[in-house]
Amino acid sequence: DVKVTQxxxxxxxxxxxxxxxxxxxxxDHENMFWYRQDPGLGLRLIYFSYDVKMKEKGDIPEGYSxxxxxxxxxxxxxxxxxxxxxxxxxxxxxxxxxxxQYFGPGTRLTVT
Amino acid sequence: xxxxxxxSGPLSVPEGAIAxxxxxxxxxxxxxxxxxxxxxxxxxxxxxxxxSNGDKEDGRFTAQLNKASQYVSLLIRDSQPSDSAxxxxxxxxxQGNLIFGKGTKLSVKP
Numbered sequence: 001d002v003k004v005t006q007x008x009x010x011x012x013x014x015x016x017x018x019x020x021x022x023x024x025x026x027x028d029h030e031n032m033f034w035y036r037q038d039p040g041l042g043l044r045l046i047y048f049s050y051d052v053k054m055k056e057k058g059d060i061p062e063g064y065s066x067x068x069x070x071x072x073x074x075x076x077x078x079x080x081x082x083x084x085x086x087x088x089x090x091x092x093x094x095x096x097x098x099x100x101q102y103f104g105p106g107t108r109l110t111v112t
Numbered sequence: 113x114x115x116x117x118x119x120s121g122p123l124s125v126p127e128g129a130i131a132x133x134x135x136x137x138x139x140x141x142x143x144x145x146x147x148x149x150x151x152x153x154x155x156x157x158x159x160x161x162x163x164s165n166g167d168k169e170d171g172r173f174t175a176q177l178n179k180a181s182q183y184v185s186l187l188i189r190d191s192q193p194s195d196s197a198x199x200x201x202x203x204x205x206x207q208g209n210l211i212f213g214k215g216t217k218l219s220v221k222p
Contacts (some may be wrong), residue, residue: 031208033209033210040214041214042200042212042213042214042215043156043200043212045209045210048207048208048209050208056207058209090155090156100146100158100161101146101158101210102158103148103155103156103157104155105154105155106154106155
């Protein structure tokens with residue numbers, strides 16, 4: 001079974017804080033993805049990575065950065081959290097393109 | 113901008129009936145299609161994927177793909193209250209990412 005884990009289920013941060021969201025997969029998948037999900041807007045891709053130290057911008061990268069130093073780990077960084085970044089953040093991984101993606105449990109981030 | 117369109121619902125069906133969920137996509141070159149189920153407060157869970165025209169069956173679920181019409185559907189036979197969830201259609205984009213529809217909320221009434 002594919003397992004994707006995320007560091008926190010719920011997180012509350014203050015405006016201006018630097019926030020790290022961690023994602024780990026245990027199936028040696030090459031591709032990893034970060035999405036955010038908001039009511040009425042659906043799932044939107046923030047960043048993705050095809051390999052270690054590689055990253056590609058998704059549809060809404062502004063205000064975010066990522067790091068992939070090891071194959072199994074993909075981190076999302078909010079450099080200076082803002083209230084409009086309050087959302088559900090979902091990490092996913094896939095073996096290769098075009099294969100299916102598997103999601104982690106999500107982190108519900110609230111920025112106050 | 114490549115798009116995936118779904119009726120937001122809610123779609124309400126009685127227990128035991130067939131639920132039919134539909135999805136259209138704009139990129140004629142799309143090759144891979146996925147259905148995810150998402151319960152309230154949970155993350156999306158892969159149900160099925162389909163790459164070729166026609167039908168693909170897995171238990172009570174059947175995915176149908178018509179590339180000429182740019183249409184993919186999911187049929188759920190013998191619907192159960194536990195099938196009540198939001199169903200997300202996704203299409204693989206040119207960079208290998210998935211482009212998701214906004215989902216159809218299904219309610220199965222006992």
